[in-house]
Amino acid sequence: xxxxxxxxxxxxxxxxxxxxxxxxxxxxxxxxxxxxxxxxxxxxxxxxxxxxxxxxxxxxxxxxxxxxxxxxxxxxxxxxxxxxxxxxxxxxxxxxxxxxxxxxxxxxxxxxxxxxxxxxxxxxxxxxxxxxxxxxxxxxxxxxxxxxxxxxxxxxxxxxxxxxxxxxxxxxxxxxxxxxxxxxxxxxxxxxxxxxxxxxxxxxxxxxxxxxxxxxxxxxxxxxxxxxxxxxxxxxxxxxxxxxxxxxxxxx
Amino acid sequence: xxxxxxxxxxxxxxxxxxxxxxxxxxxxxxxxxxxxxxxxxxxxxxxxxxxxxxxxxxxxxxxxxxxxxxxxxxxxxxxxxxxxxxxxxxxxxxxxxxxxxxxxxxxxxxxxxxxxxxxxxxxxxxxxxxxxxxxxxxxxxxxxxxxxxxxxxxxxxxxxxxxxxxxxxxxxxxxxxxxxxxxxxxxxxxxxxxxxxxxxxxxxxxxxxxxxxxxxxxxxxxxxxxxxxxxxxxxxxxxxxxxxxxxxxxxxxxxxxxxxxxxxxxxxxxxxxxxxxxxxxxxxxxxxxxxxxxxxxxxxxxxxxxxxxxxxxxxxxxxxxxxxxxxxxxxxxxxxxxxxxxxx
Numbered sequence: 001x002x003x004x005x006x007x008x009x010x011x012x013x014x015x016x017x018x019x020x021x022x023x024x025x026x027x028x029x030x031x032x033x034x035x036x037x038x039x040x041x042x043x044x045x046x047x048x049x050x051x052x053x054x055x056x057x058x059x060x061x062x063x064x065x066x067x068x069x070x071x072x073x074x075x076x077x078x079x080x081x082x083x084x085x086x087x088x089x090x091x092x093x094x095x096x097x098x099x100x101x102x103x104x105x106x107x108x109x110x111x112x113x114x115x116x117x118x119x120x121x122x123x124x125x126x127x128x129x130x131x132x133x134x135x136x137x138x139x140x141x142x143x144x145x146x147x148x149x150x151x152x153x154x155x156x157x158x159x160x161x162x163x164x165x166x167x168x169x170x171x172x173x174x175x176x177x178x179x180x181x182x183x184x185x186x187x188x189x190x191x192x193x194x195x196x197x198x199x200x201x202x203x204x205x206x207x208x209x210x211x212x213x214x215x216x217x218x219x220x221x222x223x224x225x226x227x228x229x230x231x232x233x234x235x236x237x238x239x240x241x242x243x244x245x246x247x248x249x250x251x252x
Numbered sequence: 253x254x255x256x257x258x259x260x261x262x263x264x265x266x267x268x269x270x271x272x273x274x275x276x277x278x279x280x281x282x283x284x285x286x287x288x289x290x291x292x293x294x295x296x297x298x299x300x301x302x303x304x305x306x307x308x309x310x311x312x313x314x315x316x317x318x319x320x321x322x323x324x325x326x327x328x329x330x331x332x333x334x335x336x337x338x339x340x341x342x343x344x345x346x347x348x349x350x351x352x353x354x355x356x357x358x359x360x361x362x363x364x365x366x367x368x369x370x371x372x373x374x375x376x377x378x379x380x381x382x383x384x385x386x387x388x389x390x391x392x393x394x395x396x397x398x399x400x401x402x403x404x405x406x407x408x409x410x411x412x413x414x415x416x417x418x419x420x421x422x423x424x425x426x427x428x429x430x431x432x433x434x435x436x437x438x439x440x441x442x443x444x445x446x447x448x449x450x451x452x453x454x455x456x457x458x459x460x461x462x463x464x465x466x467x468x469x470x471x472x473x474x475x476x477x478x479x480x481x482x483x484x485x486x487x488x489x490x491x492x493x494x495x496x497x498x499x500x501x502x503x504x505x506x507x508x509x510x511x512x513x514x515x516x517x518x519x520x521x522x523x524x525x526x527x528x529x530x531x532x533x534x535x536x537x538x539x540x541x542x543x544x545x546x547x548x549x550x551x552x553x554x555x556x557x558x559x560x561x562x563x564x565x566x567x568x569x570x571x572x573x574x575x576x577x578x579x580x581x582x583x584x585x586x587x588x589x590x591x592x593x594x595x596x
Contacts, residue, residue: 072480083478089471091538092464100468101480103461111461 001026002062002192003048003079003161009056010043017043020057021218023211025161025192030183032203033196034236035213041196044213045163048194049081050074080159082150084166090139094131095120097138098153119156127152127185144175151182155189162186163194168202180206200233212236275532276544278583282530282576283551290558297554297561300437307439310553311446312501314546316520317527318446318453319497321545324528325457326490327470327537328377328384332369332391333498334520338399340366340502341512348418350406355420355507363499369395370495374488396518403514413511421507428500429507442504446546449497453542466490471538526573527552530580551576 004024010017018040025031035041046052047059050068058065061077068074071081088097098120104112120134129148131141138146147167154162164183168176183206187193197203203210210227212219212235219235291298297306316333323330343362347353353361373391377384403410415421428445431438457463468476469483476483506512529535530551531544555572559565 071478075480081478083475089468089475089538091471091534092467096464096467100464100476103464105461109460109462111459111464113459 001060003194004060004063005044005047005054005057006060007057008044008047008054008059010047010052010054011056017216018047018054019217021211021213022057023218023221024209025194026208027160027192028187028190029208030187030193030195030206031209031211032207033194033211033213034198034200034203034232036198036236038215039213040216041198041213042165043216045081045165045194045196048074048161049079049163078158078160079163080154080157080161081163082147082154082165082167084147084169088138088141088146088150091137093135093137094124094141094149095134098123098134098149098156102157123152123156124149127155127182129182142175144171144178147171147179148182151179151186155186155191159191161192161194163196165196166198167195168197168199176202198236200229200236204229204232275539275541276547277532278580279531279544279547279551282580283547283554286551286554286558290554290561294558294561297558300435302557302561304437304439306553306557307443307550308553309556310550311440311442312504313520313523313527313552314446314549315442315449315497315501316494316524317531317545317549318449318542319494320524321528321531321533321540321542322453322457322466323490323494324525324533324535324537325470325540326466326487327473328487328490329388329525330373330384330491330494331388331521332373332395333388333494333524334517334522335392335395335399336366336369336495336498336517337502337505337520338512338514338517339369339395340499341506341516342399342403342412342514344503344506345412345415345510345512346403346406348421349412349414352419355415355418355424357420358418359424359499359503362503363496366495366499366502367492370492370498371488373495374491377491378484378487392521396515400514410514411511412514415506415510421510424503425507428504445500445504446549449500450542450546457542462486462489467538469537523552523573526577526580529584530576532580532584534584535581548580 001024006022007020008022009019021040021044023031023033033041033044043052047054050071050073053067059067066077068077074081089100092100095117099116104115104119106112117134124131124134127148129145129152131145131149138149141149151162151164151167167179167183171179180202183193183195187206195203195207208224209221210224210232211221294302296302316337320330320333340362343365344355344358347358347361348355369391373384373388376382377387380387400410403412406412428441430441432441432444457466465476465481465483465486468481469486473483502517505516527548528540528545530548531541531546533540533545555569559569559572
């Protein structure tokens with residue numbers, strides 16, 4: 001396990017946003033975090049990515065307890081996070097976005113523009129992302145392409161753990177498929193991926209482990225061998241609740 | 253395969269559109285039209301002496317417009333920049349004439365004060381997350397009051413003068429307010445400062461990581477911060493850059509006229525912003541160009557002097573100001589819509 005939590009918790013005032021959640025992500029594996037709105041998914045990833053500090057339990061990096069002071073600190077430890085809505089800056093070109101915050105430098109702090117352009121093109125190509133022109137503004141890319149570029153960026157910048165916050169939730173079926181393919185590719189390059197989603201149909205094909213969250217607490221962490229897609233879906237939707245709903249909606 | 257081919261063709265059109273829609277494009281077209289308009293009617297306007305004449309206001313305005321452009325690309329405004337040119341000039345002249353301080357030392361002190369005010373603007377804006385429009389409107393009014401109040405307290409009038417006899421005046425004047433002769437024509441040295449500022453700002457924007465951070469801080473501050481860009485520090489540095497430019501222009505004006513009115517610079521802040529907008533800066537930040545702002549300043553220089561050359565009433569300048577601003581904003585909106593449109 002690269003990154004692990006042990007009975008981790010976080011409270012905002014009197015609200016216990018997260019209680020006793022244990023999960024882990026290993027190199028070359030995808031851990032899916034599933035849960036409905038308000039289940040504590042975002043609180044969990046914000047702890048992993050250094051936005052919040054946990055106030056109970058332990059966060060372990062390579063088996064050593066850590067606590068990240070800022071997203072920058074997490075990034076410096078190789079934990080990169082791609083947020084759903086703020087992954088990219090729309091008015092800036094693809095290559096400028098690609099190296100934002102980690103610009104390659106020449107002497108006197110000059111931005112090595114030629115290298116940045118070339119590497120961005122090469123890396124996107126290596127991930128199988130077909131961007132016609134790295135000079136085009138990111139705003140002209142589709143949502144799926146943006147997520148893909150953000151994933152390629154994290155991979156290139158040497159991330160060991162990639163946290164993806166609902167990368168597929170705003171996308172159509174086809175676009176979501178494209179993003180899932182890049183998640184698999186990042187995994188194949190040896191990264192540990194934490195994939196947050198509320199869609200079990202996106203999670204099941206690509207995931208190795210599944211953490212289910214409900215109302216701030218864990219419903220259990222399962223290896224793929226221990227759970228079927230149907231069971232995952234029903235747990236996710238709150239099983240009994242779904243049956244109840246089906247019953248209610250049935251035509252008389 | 254036909255689908256792929258059609259896609260490639262579409263991409264080519266996109267590339268053409270992109271090269272056409274540079275942030276500076278509107279300003280360049282505008283400058284050509286304005287030049288042609290005045291040059292056709294006034295032989296003086298197109299003569300070398302005439303050009304030297306209208307490049308001068310373009311230069312002093314341009315230094316500020318370029319700094320304001322950087323700040324606007326970084327997503328902030330500075331309404332106190334105009335009055336700050338007055339503050340720095342007043343400090344310089346007051347120290348040199350009333351307290352016998354060497355002009356160079358007085359300039360250093362006024363620079364320190366300017367940078368202090370700039371960083372204060374920046375710190376308040378980044379800490380409180382209040383709109384910079386409000387914060388700098390506050391510092392604008394406060395500086396305006398200080399300029400008048402302190403000047404009256406010290407001199408009993410609303411101006412300070414007599415810089416010519418101060419120690420170190422001549423050497424400072426040559427560097428900041430002198431002229432350079434090319435052929436028969438004297439060009440103000442301010443033009444050189446302006447060109448230097450434009451080149452430097454363009455280089456920083458396009459070829460340094462600070463430039464990347466400026467675009468990012470203005471484009472989407474949260475996203476920038478999420479990937480490790482020090483957005484707050486970048487913005488504070490931008491406010492200090494604006495203050496530095498205000499100091500430069502304030503010093504140039506003070507050394508040129510050897511006296512400073514306490515109400516100088518009021519109203520200029522909007523002209524800087526307008527020049528930057530004509531040069532392609534979006535009011536919402538994240539997009540723009542230093543060269544564009546410099547060209548925007550040229551348009552103002554030409555209109556300012558051209559209206560006089562034609563013997564028109566100077567009131568028409570205000571009409572021109574408004575018309576240019578409206579046209580530029582409309583052009584910019586098209587650019588933004590293009591850049592942000594999401595392909596299906």
